[in-house]
Amino acid sequence: MALITKKKILFPVNEALRSYLNEHERSADAIEYEELIRYKSSIPLYDSNGVDTLWETVLFSPADMESIHRQLKLVYANLTSSGNVEVIEHLFIDRIDICPFGNTKPFRVRIVNRINDNFDYFYIKKADASRIYGLELEHLLSPNAINYLVFNNTLVEEHIAGVPGDQFMKRHIHDEFINKVRLSKEFVKFNERCFVRLLGDMHSSNFVVDVTPDFEDTHYRIRAIDFDQQSYEARKAVYYPKYFKQNNPFIKMGMEVMTPESMHQYQLEERTLIHNRSLSNKYALNDLLDAMCTQPLSIEKNIVQLGKELAEHHNDPQFTKCSNMGELVKLNLSKSLEKTD
Numbered sequence: 028m029a030l031i032t033k034k035k036i037l038f039p040v041n042e043a044l045r046s047y048l049n050e051h052e053r054s055a056d057a058i059e060y061e062e063l064i065r066y067k068s069s070i071p072l073y074d075s076n077g078v079d080t081l082w083e084t085v086l087f088s089p090a091d092m093e094s095i096h097r098q099l100k101l102v103y104a105n106l107t108s109s110g111n112v113e114v115i116e117h118l119f120i121d122r123i124d125i126c127p128f129g130n131t132k133p134f135r136v137r138i139v140n141r142i143n144d145n146f147d148y149f150y151i152k153k154a155d156a157s158r159i160y161g162l163e164l165e166h167l168l169s170p171n172a173i174n175y176l177v178f179n180n181t182l183v184e185e186h187i188a189g190v191p192g193d194q195f196m197k198r199h200i201h202d203e204f205i206n207k208v209r210l211s212k213e214f215v216k217f218n219e220r221c222f223v224r225l226l227g228d229m230h231s232s233n234f235v236v237d238v239t240p241d242f243e244d245t246h247y248r249i250r251a252i253d254f255d256q257q258s259y260e261a262r263k264a265v266y267y268p269k270y271f272k273q274n275n276p277f278i279k280m281g282m283e284v285m286t287p288e289s290m291h292q293y294q295l296e297e298r299t300l301i302h303n304r305s306l307s308n309k310y311a312l313n314d315l316l317d318a319m320c321t322q323p324l325s326i327e328k329n330i331v332q333l334g335k336e337l338a339e340h341h342n343d344p345q346f347t348k349c350s351n352m353g354e355l356v357k358l359n360l361s362k363s364l365e366k367t368d
Contacts, residue, residue, distance in 0.1 A: 035130055035259050036326070038156040040177065043318040048159070048177050051311060055105040057178035058098040060153050063123065063134050065091060072124055082124040082135065096120040099136055099151075102183055106149055106174055117142050130255050131155060131182075148186035157324050158182065161254025163315055164224045164356075167308040168301050171250055187252045189235025196231060196276045210236075210247045211281035214268070215290055216297040217249040222266045223301055223363045225356050228256035230271040258352040259325045261332035263340060302364045316360075319353030330355065 040048075048054045066085035074080050087095055100115040108114045122137040131153040139146040152158075154177055162184070166173040174185040190199065199205065221229050233253035239246040256265070264270045269278055281290070305312055323330065331347075333355060338346035341362045349355045 035157070035255055037131065037153065038322060038324055040154050040156050040159065040180070041322050043321040044156055044159065045177075047163075047314055047318045050314070053163075053175065053177055055110070055176045055178060057102045057105065057176055057181055057183050058095065058151065059179065060134075060151055060181040062095065062098075063125075063151055066123075066125075069125065081128060082126050084122055084124050085134075087123075095123075099123075100138070102151075102176075103136075103138055103147075103149060106176055106183055106185060121146065131158070150182075150184045150186070152182045152184065154180045154182040155255065156322065157257045157259055158254045160315070160319050160324070160353075161226055161251075161257030164226070164257065165251060165254065167312050167315065168224055168304050169220050169251075170248070170300070187235060187250055189237040189248075189250055189252075192231035192234045192236060192249070193273065195236045199236075200276050200280065204245075206245050206247075207280050207284045209245065211277070211284050212293050213247045213249050214274075214277045214281060215285075215293040218268050219294050219297040220301065221251070221268055223298065223360060225258040225266050225352070225359055226251060226254065226256070227258070227260045227265040228253065229268040230273040232273070234268075257324075258356050259329065261325075261329035261336075263333065263336040298364055305360070305364065316353060316357045319356060320351055321353070322351065324352040 045054075063085070066087050069083040069085045072080045072082040072084050096119070099120050100118055101110075101112070103118065104110055104112050104115050117140050118138050119141055120136060121139040124135045124137075126133050126135070134151040136149050136151065137146055138149070159175075159177060159182065162173050162175050165171060171187075176183040200210075217229075217234070220226075229251060234249055234251050237248040237250055239248070260266075268274050285293075325333075330349065330352060333352075334346045334349050337355060337359055338344050341359075343358075343362060346355065346358060349358060
């Protein structure tokens with residue numbers, strides 16, 4: 028069973044990462060996280076069933092509110108349309124929430140189109156190098172494009188739509204028309220994506236299930252939404268979603284509908300896809316991994332223990348010589364995909 032034992036350390040955006048972000052157009056002017064901290068009060072936010080969401084809606088003074096709302100709309104334009112302000116002409120900021128229990132105490136902004144009441148969300152967070160590396164690896168190596176921006180020590184992220192994994196398991200996993208084979212296949216592939224790039228802590232609260240009805244059946248995509256535990260923890264098991272007890276309904280379903288042979292086939296399929304994506308994004312990926320190797324991104328004992336466990340997993344002592352998490356990710360990616368050449 029996977030276990031996260033201590034709160035993760037936040038790592039600063041160093042010069043190498045900043046250079047990567049500038050070169051690959053991930054930098055833009057944005058409101059500073061510290062400006063949102065100036066809120067005057069907050070009230071608990073409840074869902075439609077009256078259940079506390081653990082988010083709080085923040086309230087600003089009238090003197091600050093107009094300026095902050097204007098800046099947030101410009102941030103949304105930078106995030107979604109390369110700064111084209113025409114897209115925000117009919118938008119207004121409906122609500123700003125904070126999650127005081129999160130690692131980075133993120134703000135969530137709800138933005139609404141006044142013409143048709145359509146709405147979207149985006150997030151303002153403290154910039155953490157680990158999380159940024161996680162977002163960029165997701166963008167380069169998964170089937171999911173990710174929009175985010177970094178400004179000084181502030182991170183802006185798009186909202187990733189889908190049914191939260193824990194809610195999906197409570198409300199939908201036993202639906203009569205659910206395609207158990209396709210859903211189980213997707214969980215296997217998600218498991219591979221996480222381990223190959225060492226994304227940890229993927230229990231059911233940290234991913235969503237994107238359900239897409241098709242003309243003949245339904246497609247499923249499991250998407251990570253929390254990247255705080257990108258290559259930080261010491262234990263190899265943390266990087267496998269299958270070892271979290273919260274994900275047991277997926278494991279049980281897979282055991283009902285898949286054979287070991289079919290599971291192995293899906294693992295190879297996903298590793299081949301990751302390999303192809305790594306070739307398509309070769310230069311960006313190399314630049315990213317080079318930047319990642321310039322800071323530890325974890326504490327020393329975690330790096331040493333994970334190196335030992337990966338060395339045993341791959342039967343390769345090179346892992347024990349790695350001095351930081353970037354080197355471990357780089358080597359794990361190479362060893363995991365070498366049989367797909």
